[in-house]
Amino acid sequence: MTFRVGQKVVCIRHLVGPGRPGANYPKVGPIYTVRSITDEPKGAIICLEEIDNAHLRPCHGSEPGFIASAFRPIVDDKKHVSFTMGADPDSESWDNRKLTKENVQLAPDSCTKQLAAGRAALDGLNKAVAASGVKAVQL
Numbered sequence: 223m224t225f226r227v228g229q230k231v232v233c234i235r236h237l238v239g240p241g242r243p244g245a246n247y248p249k250v251g252p253i254y255t256v257r258s259i260t261d262e263p264k265g266a267i268i269c270l271e272e273i274d275n276a277h278l279r280p281c282h283g284s285e286p287g288f289i290a291s292a293f294r295p296i297v298d299d300k301k302h303v304s305f306t307m308g309a310d311p312d313s314e315s316w317d318n319r320k321l322t323k324e325n326v327q328l329a330p331d332s333c334t335k336q337l338a339a340g341r342a343a344l345d346g347l348n349k350a351v352a353a354s355g356v357k358a359v360q361l
Contacts, residue, residue, distance in 0.1 A: 225268055229256045230296040237292055246273045248288060253296055258287070266290035 225231065233248040248254060248270060255271040267287035269275075275285050 225256050225259055225266065225290055225293070225295065227256055227258060230254070231256055231268070231270075231293040232296055233288075233292055234294050235292050237288060242275075242278060242286060245275050245278055245286060248273055248292075254293075259290070260284075260287060264289070268293065 230253050232253055233250050236250060237247055252272075254273070256268050257271045258269040260267045260269075266289075268290050269285055269287040275287075278286055
């Protein structure tokens with residue numbers, strides 16, 4: 223399996239073996255980020271952003287990593303869909319994000335009624351504020 227630096231991965235099996243004293247190891251389940259990749263004869267070795275074993279570097283020449291086969295990439299389950307593929311741009315189905323005109327436009331008299339109701343409420347508020355001695359809000 224091919225990994226890339228910055229890719230999100232999850233450990234899928236415990237790493238077995240004697241281990242190194244003082245080394246930090248990944249746990250099965252949490253998500254990690256690939257920091258570096260080294261190709262070796264036994265397979266790719268990856269280092270993870272979330273696990274620091276730099277303190278072991280002087281003993282082994284480079285920071286010890288983990289065998290890549292113990293990890294799998296995190297896959298985004300969201301599908302990216304093009305809204306324009308396969309439909310003629312002049313057709314109604316060209317962009318299914320479009321709303322019908324009925325859903326978008328309000329009837330002019332409906333807007334006028336809503337505006338009048340808002341003004342009446344504001345006038346009532348201004349009268350109450352004026353009675354308290356505070357300057358009124360203007361529309």
